[in-house]
Amino acid sequence: MRKRLLCFLLTAALLAGLALPCFAAGTSAQTKQKYPIILVHGMLALPMPDWLISGKQSWLYTQTMLNYEPFTDYEVYAPGIGPVSSSWDGACELYAQLTGTTVDYGEAHSKAHNHPRYGKAYTEPLFAGWSKEKKVHLVGHSYGGLWVRMLETLLRKGDAAERKASGKSVSPLFAGGHDGLVASITTLATPHNGVSALELLDLDSLLGPIGSFFADTGMADFSAKVGLDFLKCNGVAYTEMLRLLQDRNDYSYGEVTIDRMKELNKVMTLNPKVYYFSYAVDATEPDTGGVRKVGKAMSTFPLHITCGFIAGDKGGTTAGGYKYGAEWQSNDGLVNTVSAKYPFGQTMKNVTAYTAAKKGIWNVFPVIEGDHAGVVATGFKDAAYLDAILGNILRGAVAIEAKV
Numbered sequence: 076m077r078k079r080l081l082c083f084l085l086t087a088a089l090l091a092g093l094a095l096p097c098f099a100a101g102t103s104a105q106t107k108q109k110y111p112i113i114l115v116h117g118m119l120a121l122p123m124p125d126w127l128i129s130g131k132q133s134w135l136y137t138q139t140m141l142n143y144e145p146f147t148d149y150e151v152y153a154p155g156i157g158p159v160s161s162s163w164d165g166a167c168e169l170y171a172q173l174t175g176t177t178v179d180y181g182e183a184h185s186k187a188h189n190h191p192r193y194g195k196a197y198t199e200p201l202f203a204g205w206s207k208e209k210k211v212h213l214v215g216h217s218y219g220g221l222w223v224r225m226l227e228t229l230l231r232k233g234d235a236a237e238r239k240a241s242g243k244s245v246s247p248l249f250a251g252g253h254d255g256l257v258a259s260i261t262t263l264a265t266p267h268n269g270v271s272a273l274e275l276l277d278l279d280s281l282l283g284p285i286g287s288f289f290a291d292t293g294m295a296d297f298s299a300k301v302g303l304d305f306l307k308c309n310g311v312a313y314t315e316m317l318r319l320l321q322d323r324n325d326y327s328y329g330e331v332t333i334d335r336m337k338e339l340n341k342v343m344t345l346n347p348k349v350y351y352f353s354y355a356v357d358a359t360e361p362d363t364g365g366v367r368k369v370g371k372a373m374s375t376f377p378l379h380i381t382c383g384f385i386a387g388d389k390g391g392t393t394a395g396g397y398k399y400g401a402e403w404q405s406n407d408g409l410v411n412t413v414s415a416k417y418p419f420g421q422t423m424k425n426v427t428a429y430t431a432a433k434k435g436i437w438n439v440f441p442v443i444e445g446d447h448a449g450v451v452a453t454g455f456k457d458a459a460y461l462d463a464i465l466g467n468i469l470r471g472a473v474a475i476e477a478k479v
């Protein structure tokens with residue numbers, strides 16, 4: 076029962092930012108950057124109403140970043156990824172938007188995971204001229220950090236199974252040999268090493284039946300007919316999403332366990348030509364008795380509740396034999412702080428300024444006091460807070476471009 080309650084709370088927490096107002100704040104103008112910044116939201120993003128009014132594409136979790144005043148002077152884009160896309164599927168969706176092509180999930184992958192090879196068709200690229208001369212700065216919040224890491228990996232290495240399965244019709248993404256198109260990767264509150272909350276619950280026991288219900292009863296088709304499928308992200312309606320949850324190996328929740336991320340981190344290796352930056356977030360404080368508790372930095376309900384659940388977990392052993400303990404208690408309401416710093420086993424360096432950054436390793440900024448939604452200013456935060464994170468990304472983009 077406790078597991079089901081926690082699963083519900085985690086899902087509710089992901090949607091926590093929905094009802095909260097967003098605002099933009101400004102700082103002084105900065106030197107314009109050469110390369111576009113691509114802001115990638117996390118899982119369960121929704122199209123925001125200002126998209127309907129202004130025509131400017133905007134998503135929950137990247138809306139405030141996109142409207143952050145200094146960003147309006149920059150070349151910044153916010154593509155949309157399927158609500159529960161796996162790292163592979165999300166990378167394919169991102170690639171199609173950057174190149175103005177039809178999403179190609181790959182012949183081998185689509186057969187293995189029982190979904191169509193092709194997805195939404197994009198007729199225009201997000202911006203013109205993506206090339207080695209006009210690279211991109213990829214910025215991912217939460218799961219968005221994994222989608223951008225997988226995209227960079229596939230661009231560089233391609234995929235041998237897809238080359239074999241498709242021959243000449245293979246997507247250029249899987250062909251490989253497209254190194255040099257990414258200048259930097261910045262992750263905000265990304266679960267690089269998985270989330271410990273998934274060790275406390277059995278996803279299959281809750282999400283499996285819900286997905287089967289929607290598939291078996293025809294609810295997904297019915298809701299589409301009566302117009303309830305307007306809440307789409309990358310062509311995937313929220314009702315359809317529930318069907319996808321049945322393949323645990325090919326959707327975001329199922330992928331972000333500690334054990335699965337350990338395997339994925341062996342695939343998503345560091346590129347010596349790319350700058351990697353990360354910001355981890357912590358909303359907890361020390362408590363008596365050797366556990367953490369929800370701290371003053373927490374500002375988004377219901378992340379209060381999930382933060383407390385995660386902080387109260389004294390640890391355990393995953394199915395794959397990984398022992399996690401008290402160092403996993405600090406969290407931002409969803410993602411463990413230790414998981415968001417950098418992928419275990421990959422080279423890292425703690426930095427406080429972009430001027431000290433090195434290529435080909437994780438440059439880890441000091442932990443931000445805040446919560447998972449607040450870090451992208453989905454909740455109430457002041458201008459100084461926004462500038463500390465978003466302004467820093469802009470300054471960093473400018474600072475490193477001369478070196479890539």
Ligand SMILES: [Zn+2]
Nearest residue numbers: 164180188325
């Ligand atoms: Zn897939």
